[in-house]
Amino acid sequence: MKRKPLVVLGLLGPMLDNGRGAERWERWRPTVALCQHEELLVDRFELLYQPRFTTLAKIVSTDIPRISPETDVRLHEVAIDDAWDFAAVYGALHDFARSYRFIPEREDYLVHITTGSHVSQICLFLLTESRYLPARLVQTAPPSRERGMTGSFSIIDLDLSKYDALASRFQQQKVEGKSFLKGGIQTRSKAFNAMIDQIEQVATSSRSPLLLMGPTGAGKSQLARRIYELKKSRRQVEGKLVEVNCATLRGDGAMSALFGHVRGAFTGANTDRSGLLRAADGGVLFLDEIGELGLDEQAMLLRAIEERRFLPHGSDREVKSEFQLIAGTNAKLQSRVREGRFREDLLARINLWSFTLPALCDRREDIEPNIDYELERYALETGDRVVLNKEAREAFLRFARSPGALWTGNFRDLTAAITRMATLASGGRISVGIVSSEIARLESSWKQDADLDAGVSTVDQLHELLDESAIAGIDPFDRVQLAEVVRVCRKSRTLSEAGRLLFSASRLERRSVNDADRLKKYLARFGLRFESIVRQQS
Amino acid sequence: MITIDGSMGEGGGQILRSALALSMLTQQPFRIDNIRAGRTTPGLMRQHLTAVYAARTICHADTEGESIGSTTLVFKPKKVTPGKYAFAIGSAGSTTLVLQAILPALLTADGDTEVTLEGGTHNPFAPPIDFLRRAYIPQIARMGSTISIDLDRAGFFPSGGGRFVVRVTPAKRLSPFQLLERGPIHAKRAVAVISALPRDIGEREIKRVIKRLTFEASELEVLSLPADQGPGNLLMLQYDCQHCSEVFVGFGMKGVNAEAVADSAIDHARHWLAGSGAVGPFLADQLLLPMALAGGGSFTTTQVTEHTRTNAKVIAMFLPLNIRIDEQAQASRIDIDMQ
Numbered sequence: 001m002k003r004k005p006l007v008v009l010g011l012l013g014p015m016l017d018n019g020r021g022a023e024r025w026e027r028w029r030p031t032v033a034l035c036q037h038e039e040l041l042v043d044r045f046e047l048l049y050q051p052r053f054t055t056l057a058k059i060v061s062t063d064i065p066r067i068s069p070e071t072d073v074r075l076h077e078v079a080i081d082d083a084w085d086f087a088a089v090y091g092a093l094h095d096f097a098r099s100y101r102f103i104p105e106r107e108d109y110l111v112h113i114t115t116g117s118h119v120s121q122i123c124l125f126l127l128t129e130s131r132y133l134p135a136r137l138v139q140t141a142p143p144s145r146e147r148g149m150t151g152s153f154s155i156i157d158l159d160l161s162k163y164d165a166l167a168s169r170f171q172q173q174k175v176e177g178k179s180f181l182k183g184g185i186q187t188r189s190k191a192f193n194a195m196i197d198q199i200e201q202v203a204t205s206s207r208s209p210l211l212l213m214g215p216t217g218a219g220k221s222q223l224a225r226r227i228y229e230l231k232k233s234r235r236q237v238e239g240k241l242v243e244v245n246c247a248t249l250r251g252d253g254a255m256s257a258l259f260g261h262v263r264g265a266f267t268g269a270n271t272d273r274s275g276l277l278r279a280a281d282g283g284v285l286f287l288d289e290i291g292e293l294g295l296d297e298q299a300m301l302l303r304a305i306e307e308r309r310f311l312p313h314g315s316d317r318e319v320k321s322e323f324q325l326i327a328g329t330n331a332k333l334q335s336r337v338r339e340g341r342f343r344e345d346l347l348a349r350i351n352l353w354s355f356t357l358p359a360l361c362d363r364r365e366d367i368e369p370n371i372d373y374e375l376e377r378y379a380l381e382t383g384d385r386v387v388l389n390k391e392a393r394e395a396f397l398r399f400a401r402s403p404g405a406l407w408t409g410n411f412r413d414l415t416a417a418i419t420r421m422a423t424l425a426s427g428g429r430i431s432v433g434i435v436s437s438e439i440a441r442l443e444s445s446w447k448q449d450a451d452l453d454a455g456v457s458t459v460d461q462l463h464e465l466l467d468e469s470a471i472a473g474i475d476p477f478d479r480v481q482l483a484e485v486v487r488v489c490r491k492s493r494t495l496s497e498a499g500r501l502l503f504s505a506s507r508l509e510r511r512s513v514n515d516a517d518r519l520k521k522y523l524a525r526f527g528l529r530f531e532s533i534v535r536q537q538s
Numbered sequence: 539m540i541t542i543d544g545s546m547g548e549g550g551g552q553i554l555r556s557a558l559a560l561s562m563l564t565q566q567p568f569r570i571d572n573i574r575a576g577r578t579t580p581g582l583m584r585q586h587l588t589a590v591y592a593a594r595t596i597c598h599a600d601t602e603g604e605s606i607g608s609t610t611l612v613f614k615p616k617k618v619t620p621g622k623y624a625f626a627i628g629s630a631g632s633t634t635l636v637l638q639a640i641l642p643a644l645l646t647a648d649g650d651t652e653v654t655l656e657g658g659t660h661n662p663f664a665p666p667i668d669f670l671r672r673a674y675i676p677q678i679a680r681m682g683s684t685i686s687i688d689l690d691r692a693g694f695f696p697s698g699g700g701r702f703v704v705r706v707t708p709a710k711r712l713s714p715f716q717l718l719e720r721g722p723i724h725a726k727r728a729v730a731v732i733s734a735l736p737r738d739i740g741e742r743e744i745k746r747v748i749k750r751l752t753f754e755a756s757e758l759e760v761l762s763l764p765a766d767q768g769p770g771n772l773l774m775l776q777y778d779c780q781h782c783s784e785v786f787v788g789f790g791m792k793g794v795n796a797e798a799v800a801d802s803a804i805d806h807a808r809h810w811l812a813g814s815g816a817v818g819p820f821l822a823d824q825l826l827l828p829m830a831l832a833g834g835g836s837f838t839t840t841q842v843t844e845h846t847r848t849n850a851k852v853i854a855m856f857l858p859l860n861i862r863i864d865e866q867a868q869a870s871r872i873d874i875d876m877q
Binding site for chain 1: 579583584585587605606607626627628629656657694696697698699733734765766768769792
């Protein structure tokens with residue numbers, strides 16, 4: 001019947017454990033007293049101390065074997081300058097927890113939480129609760145009237161269900177995590193918030209790749225950065241965030257940019273290059289526009305994800321890199337798979353957790369909080385606080401939420417709009433005049449986009465809806481118009497919304513309007529219905 | 539196998555230490571159940587484990603249940619091996635109690651033994667080293683073995699840090715002895731020992747001694763020890779008689795005033811002085827075992843305690859002896875002889 005050795009991890013208490021002269025033996029010193037109990041044999045004490053208290057640590061570490069020769073005391077200096085700085089204390093204790101070699105199957109661990117600042121006590125609790133410290137907690141108390149200076153102790157096992165209520169308080173931390181992912185923006189879109197909830201859950205509990213889909217400017221990069229920050233704050237990654245847009249990795253350089261090369265691998269390879277995957281070791285690799293990656297690179301990447309190893313260009317030795325992959329795409333990868341431009345196995349690997357970020361025009365209720373966020377960001381970056389006065393705010397919101405605001409560049413457009421208005425604001429106030437000219441600027445840029453879109457996509461779009469002979473029966477003059485109508489329908493949620501957009505100029509002059517009916521009749525001329533156009537799309 | 543009910547008498551560590559000593563001596567394994575049954579923290583505590591560990595080391599015993607909280611211990615001794623040993627004992631244990639568990643077996647081992655003990659030498663829950671040196675060891679020496687104790691440093695509770703070396707030259711055979719009278723007192727001393735505490739405490743204790751007992755100025759002393767060890771205080775009353783010596787001790791403790799410390803030693807001394815038995819209750823307790831090893835003997839004591847009775851029962855389980863206790867007010871007589 002061999003019992004497991006008992007190991008206590010504890011912080012040296014600069015106040016409670018203090019005592020230099022002979023009178024220290026007349027004081028209750030929790031760290032020393034814990035080793036003095038008749039019914040608790042501490043085989044090893046891992047005593048953590050701040051560099052400032054080295055002398056005290058030495059005293060305590062020689063006093064313990066005196067009263068408990070069975071206890072082996074090991075000192076660990078932890079770099080905590082300010083014991084009340086939450087991040088620093090948590091970081092230092094977490095580093096210790098990560099580097100300490102726990103062998104729970106062979107040793108029992110107790111974490112002593114009576115000594116140290118309240119901050120360090122909370123941090124030790126959190127680290128134990130989250131099982132970074134596979135231990136039970138031990139609390140000590142001074143003697144009341146009994147003889148000697150031993151006092152009492154109690155052991156708390158957080159795994160017991162009676163502490164569930166306590167654990168549920170830490171759900172709050174999760175709520176903070178969600179707000180974190182949204183960059184602190186109080187988003188109102190239910191669908192978006194539900195998606196963020198899910199991402200938070202996946203990001204903090206899994207290391208599997210994440211796929212972020214959505215149009216350009218929908219905030220994929222920002223979200224990837226925040227996921228990284230969240231994981232870092234939860235100590236789930238230690239390394240860096242490496243971001244790269246795969247569209248910039250074309251041709252020969254792509255392979256060595258990603259996977260590195262050895263000296264002499266090809267002409268011009270004068271030195272070793274470690275590559276982006278290795279730079280992301282222990283961290284997060286965000287590959288935006290992953291659909292643009294070449295097929296060779298895709299194959300190599302798949303192996304790097306699955307095996308966590310890969311071969312740098314020109315090397316015959318594999319290297320290791322453990323990174324969490326976040327992939328971004330604005331294209332439908334499935335269609336690229338069908339076209340043979342994207343590997344099906346890679347898609348299957350990265351598609352486990354895929355999230356579609358809605359376009360800004362699908363999250364119009366989130367425009368207002370994002371305006372506030374952008375103003376805040378502007379203030380942080382420039383040091384100038386700028387406000388939208390009430391009228392200006394209303395005018396801009398009325399426009400921004402209207403179906404006429406296309407937001408084709410999504411958040412990129414919104415950020416640019418706010419930056420422009422804030423820059424032009426004199427005296428830190430954005431006026432109605434500034435808003436009006438910004439609205440005009442946005443409309444004109446979207447019109448150019450739309451013209452460009454219409455030009456390229458006319459034939460494609462009509463081919464999806466009508467057969468060859470039907471198209472041949474339409475005058476080229478009318479084809480362009482129909483294509484534009486189809487494009488607008490597809491951007492709209494309802495027939496009425498599309499109608500309002502298509503007849504937006506004339507509707508202001510008419511007394512009674514039924515744009516939906518007008519559009520319906522127009523479509524019927526080509527044997528089309530709004531529902532079928534929209535359905536064809538997905 | 540000898541099976542002992544650990545809950546008999548006052549229970550606790552005394553039964554265990556006697557059983558360990560007897561088991562090593564008689565080479566009989568034993569099993570003790572219900573260790574500290576009914577206590578808030580039942581089973582073996584660290585102070586017991588230190589004794590088990592020391593005994594096991596000296597006779598290479600096999601054990602079962604040698605862990606904190608275990609309410610059953612099985613101890614299977616092998617040959618007692620003389621030689622050099624060192625044991626460090628924490629403040630929870632006591633060096634003198636550990637010594638009591640291992641010393642009897644060394645008295646008849648087939649070679650000299652030197653044991654270094656580190657830890658507390660003056661622990662309020664155990665006989666102090668001065669008691670062992672002055673009262674206990676001389677009586678054991680009378681049975682034939684040579685024992686010396688060299689105290690390097692005193693160690694007070696709880697800081698410990700004391701150290702002493704015990705050297706034992708065994709006798710081939712222990713001879714029975716009689717201690718029926720203490721004889722006239724030819725020397726006495728009262729010493730207040732002070733370490734890292736105000737000297738005034740010792741002076742007040744001595745004043746109390748003067749008030750309640752008869753001592754000459756030359757027999758009184760306040761002894762200050764170097765303050766580098768923990769704080770400590772005790773009052774010791776030593777009486778050297780023709781046939782034996784007695785030591786009575788009061789321990790200073792936080793929250794207990796100097797007069798009360800002195801009184802606890804003085805009360806014991808006065809009780810002994812008032813009686814006619816040779817030894818006081820603590821020494822009586824300790825003498826039982828070596829006398830049993832010698833195969834017989836008699837002594838008188840001023841008081842028979844529950845501890846002594848329990849001890850007698852444990853001894854009778856290991857050795858074919860009759861232990862008769864004749865309790866009287868002034869002097870109770872204890873006779874041990876072979877069945």
